[in-house]
Amino acid sequence: MPEARRDVDRLAAGVLAGDRLELARAITLVESELPEHRELAERLVEAALPGARPSLRVGVSGPPGVGKSTLIDALGRHVVDGGRSLAVLAVDPSSHVTGGSVLGDKTRMSRLAASSRSFIRPSPSRGVLGGIARRTREVIALCEAAGFDAVFVETVGVGQSEHEAAGLVDSFIVLVAPGSGDELQGMKRGILEVADVVAVNKADGIDRERAEQAAVGLSNALGLFSRTAGAGATPVLILSALEERGVSELWSAVETFVAGAKSRGAYAERRSRDRLAWFRGELERALRERFLAAPGVGEKLGELEGLVAAGGVAPSRAVRELLG
Numbered sequence: 001m002p003e004a005r006r007d008v009d010r011l012a013a014g015v016l017a018g019d020r021l022e023l024a025r026a027i028t029l030v031e032s033e034l035p036e037h038r039e040l041a042e043r044l045v046e047a048a049l050p051g052a053r054p055s056l057r058v059g060v061s062g063p064p065g066v067g068k069s070t071l072i073d074a075l076g077r078h079v080v081d082g083g084r085s086l087a088v089l090a091v092d093p094s095s096h097v098t099g100g101s102v103l104g105d106k107t108r109m110s111r112l113a114a115s116s117r118s119f120i121r122p123s124p125s126r127g128v129l130g131g132i133a134r135r136t137r138e139v140i141a142l143c144e145a146a147g148f149d150a151v152f153v154e155t156v157g158v159g160q161s162e163h164e165a166a167g168l169v170d171s172f173i174v175l176v177a178p179g180s181g182d183e184l185q186g187m188k189r190g191i192l193e194v195a196d197v198v199a200v201n202k203a204d205g206i207d208r209e210r211a212e213q214a215a216v217g218l219s220n221a222l223g224l225f226s227r228t229a230g231a232g233a234t235p236v237l238i239l240s241a242l243e244e245r246g247v248s249e250l251w252s253a254v255e256t257f258v259a260g261a262k263s264r265g266a267y268a269e270r271r272s273r274d275r276l277a278w279f280r281g282e283l284e285r286a287l288r289e290r291f292l293a294a295p296g297v298g299e300k301l302g303e304l305e306g307l308v309a310a311g312g313v314a315p316s317r318a319v320r321e322l323l324g
Contacts, residue, residue, distance in 0.1 A: 008040050012047035015146050020119055023146045027121055030138045045138050048145035054271075055087075055144045058254055059165050061155040061191070062175030067201045068154050069108040071175060071241035076109070076152060078247050080117040084149035088112070088120045089139055091156050091165075119148065137168055137278045166194035168274045170267060171254045173197045176218070178210035192222060197235050197253045204240040211238045232260070297322070 011029070014022025026048075030041045060068050060075075072088060079086050088109065112118050123139065136153065143151050155165045166172040174195035192198070198218055203211030215236045222234045235253045239246025261267040291297060304318040313321075 052144040057169040059169035073109040076112040087143040087148040203238040
């Protein structure tokens with residue numbers, strides 16, 4: 001273990017020095033599911049945190065096929081061309097067989113990946129709800145420790161369960177497509193309420209007019225929702241990520257939102273809430289693991305699961321018996 005700890009210290013030093021290879025290795029350690037790696041991963045994050053400086057965190061969400069990866073490729077190149085460094089964390093749906101990423105968004109961001117100022121890391125969600133992976137917060141901390149000016153988080157984008165992703169970024173973009181029904185159906189109140197910027201993508205060719213109509217409908221819908229005190233109306237933009245039209249305007253909207261949040265104190269409050277959510281999530285996982293490891297619990301759990309599956313006992317009663 002002492003040798004392993006020395007390796008972690010060297011790894012942390014490499015991350016703080018901005019070494020991309022060491023950052024990739026550090027993320028692999030943090031995302032590992034092996035119990036023997038947990039303490040080392042915690043030591044690594046603790047070593048890296050003091051040297052981290054806040055990056056501009058941007059979340060991008062939307063249903064599959066709406067063009068999230070295409071947008072991030074275009075928006076990311078706009079950011080790096082402006083002189084900033086960028087890390088992209090693409091949270092992919094997981095394979096139920098291997099647990100690994102299914103989509104592999106890095107292949108759809110080839111132009112951004114070619115930039116020396118960018119770092120792209122796909123991560124499997126492994127069934128975790130909220131639009132992010134289990135260790136996304138730790139990975140963001142490592143990217144900030146590595147000195148990236150901005151961090152993009154592309155969520156799984158499977159519905160209205162993206163609220164946790166919205167909480168860990170400074171600006172949350174919800175992407176919709178014209179004429180798909182998303183503007184009034186799939187992207188209902190739950191996801192719209194946490195959107196800081198809404199963008200109607202694929203506003204090109206014959207869909208340009210439909211995109212404009214969708215934007216009007218979304219603006220009207222968003223006007224019905226209450227906003228945080230001092231916050232303006234949620235901006236709704238139309239763009240074509242494919243043709244790279246409206247991309248710079250989207251980035252300006254993000255920067256304007258973050259600047260306003262900082263002036264109101266909402267930026268610091270959001271970061272504080274996210275740190276608390278991180279703590280509470282870790283606490284819940286630790287308590288669950290400790291409880292399940294207690295003597296006799298595993299055997300009793302298996303017995304009750306069999307009864308519940310057979311319909312012999314109500315799940316609520318089985319829980320009381322297990323805790324009892």
